[in-house]
Amino acid sequence: MNRPSISLRLTLWFTAVFLCGFVILSVAMWVGWSYTLSSGRDRTITRRATRAFEVLANNVNLPQATVALRYDEFVDSTPEGNLIEISDALGSVLFPRNGAAPRDFPWPTPATSPADTFENRTYKGREYRIIQHPVEFNGERLIVLVAGQLEDNRQMLARFTKGLIETIPVLLIATALAGYFMSRRVLRPVGRLTGAVRSLTIGNLAERLPTSQTGDELQRLAETCNDMLARLESAVTQIKRFTADASHELRSPLSFISMVSECALRNPAYPLECREVFEEILAESKEAAHLLEDMLTLARADAGNVDIPFEPTDLVHVVQDAVERARIPAEAKRHILKLQCIGGPFEVRGDRASLRRLVWTLLDNAIKYTPEGGRVDVSLERSPTHVRVAVRDAGVGIPPELLPRVFERFFRADPARSQNGTGLGLAIAKWIANVHQAEISVESQLGVGSAFTVAFPAQSSGSLKVRML
Ligand code: ADP
Numbered sequence: 001m002n003r004p005s006i007s008l009r010l011t012l013w014f015t016a017v018f019l020c021g022f023v024i025l026s027v028a029m030w031v032g033w034s035y036t037l038s039s040g041r042d043r044t045i046t047r048r049a050t051r052a053f054e055v056l057a058n059n060v061n062l063p064q065a066t067v068a069l070r071y072d073e074f075v076d077s078t079p080e081g082n083l084i085e086i087s088d089a090l091g092s093v094l095f096p097r098n099g100a101a102p103r104d105f106p107w108p109t110p111a112t113s114p115a116d117t118f119e120n121r122t123y124k125g126r127e128y129r130i131i132q133h134p135v136e137f138n139g140e141r142l143i144v145l146v147a148g149q150l151e152d153n154r155q156m157l158a159r160f161t162k163g164l165i166e167t168i169p170v171l172l173i174a175t176a177l178a179g180y181f182m183s184r185r186v187l188r189p190v191g192r193l194t195g196a197v198r199s200l201t202i203g204n205l206a207e208r209l210p211t212s213q214t215g216d217e218l219q220r221l222a223e224t225c226n227d228m229l230a231r232l233e234s235a236v237t238q239i240k241r242f243t244a245d246a247s248h249e250l251r252s253p254l255s256f257i258s259m260v261s262e263c264a265l266r267n268p269a270y271p272l273e274c275r276e277v278f279e280e281i282l283a284e285s286k287e288a289a290h291l292l293e294d295m296l297t298l299a300r301a302d303a304g305n306v307d308i309p310f311e312p313t314d315l316v317h318v319v320q321d322a323v324e325r326a327r328i329p330a331e332a333k334r335h336i337l338k339l340q341c342i343g344g345p346f347e348v349r350g351d352r353a354s355l356r357r358l359v360w361t362l363l364d365n366a367i368k369y370t371p372e373g374g375r376v377d378v379s380l381e382r383s384p385t386h387v388r389v390a391v392r393d394a395g396v397g398i399p400p401e402l403l404p405r406v407f408e409r410f411f412r413a414d415p416a417r418s419q420n421g422t423g424l425g426l427a428i429a430k431w432i433a434n435v436h437q438a439e440i441s442v443e444s445q446l447g448v449g450s451a452f453t454v455a456f457p458a459q460s461s462g463s464l465k466v467r468m469l
Helices: 006-058 064-077 151-198 217-266 272-303 315-332 352-368 425-435
Strands: 084-088 093-095 117-123 126-137 140-149 306-308 311-314 336-342 347-350 375-382 386-393 439-445 449-457 464-466
Touching: 006 064, 006 084, 006 126, 006 140, 006 151, 064 093, 126 151, 151 217, 217 272, 272 306, 272 425, 311 315, 311 352, 315 336, 315 352, 315 375, 315 386, 347 352, 347 449, 352 375, 352 386, 352 425, 352 449, 425 439
Parallel strands: 336 375
Antiparallel strands: 084 093, 084 140, 117 126, 126 140, 311 347, 375 386, 386 449, 439 449
16 A cells, blocks of 8 residues: 655644644643632632621621621622621521521531631532631631632633634644645655656766755755766666677677678588578578677767768658668568658658668568568658658557567567567667657557657758767
């Protein structure tokens, strides 16, 4: 299974880390807020308890009835005043005189502790915080009881929690977008490197990848790739030089073998069996010489030292020459060979000898790979922008999966059937097309036939020093 792209993974990581941070922060804020609210509530009820006692303390010298009156006024003017009572140590309510809270309000049993005590009680489904504030009044221990609702705190916390939860999807989208754009931005140079590496072929190994002086991993990656390219270039150059040298050095011994075989064949003194062996040696050495010539041509093309003189060339003559030459092998296989010219003129700028070789390669293949009694059609066609040469046959065809490889060196779709080929013909044909700025293409259907087309621009000029592409 394919792993998701780096930019997607970065985005997911970024979003996940941000979300975790947000959740931790939210929990911390929630705990802090909840603590602030509950300690605020405790402070409020403590303050009320203190003020309730102050009413008694400030009026200590007044008659009991007046004190009770003052206390009632205080209760009326205080929020949740009905939840403030002062009782003696046994729990009997002293102020207000008739008690303010509902009779069934769950006041706690009087505490004996000298310090304030707090506890929570539920009354009619609501929660209350209750303080017992012990005081000394007229030498007697009294307890100020104050209750305060916790409902407001609950609601505030609920609103706060709701706000946090509602923020999560918005934050999630915002961080995912930010993470995606950041990762795209960071990975943009990687995309450029990938494009540059993809455009490298054996023909442009001398090129180097762009390096930015950022001192980061990408600079090191580009530099490492460039080092590797330098090593590859040097290895490929050595191989090419070796191929060229070997092809060149093998020419003389091969022509010597051919010459000796020809001389031997001319000598009537040799018996028939010997003559057959010499004929075989001659045929094989000619085949090997042909292969060497092809390899040498490509090696020179790779080295960039083939000088092709461009001149105005009429493709009609080139194609006619090749067709005439092909008549003998075509007749030997009882093929119908037809040439058709549509429109004109067919003049292009190029090298007549190379172009003849190009057309001949296509024709030779068409004849070779068409079973006896078949048909080969050559056409020459002119459009406003191009001059096209097409060679169509009704031969064996090429399997679709092998079609993109037919112009590779030493490629043979079926080596058993292509015994008398070198596998270099189409590679050279492509090179010749390239140096003439022409495009060579192939269409084929297995068992039906193939069509090779070379499209020349209507004009091409100059004498080019050419290198294999
Ligand atoms: P070869 O010397 O083997 O013909 P080429 O480079 O000319 O080498 O062709 C490469 C391979 O492409 C051939 O071996 C053959 O398998 C296939 N091929 C080329 N032309 C044709 C064609 N007209 N019909 C079928 N196969 C072809």
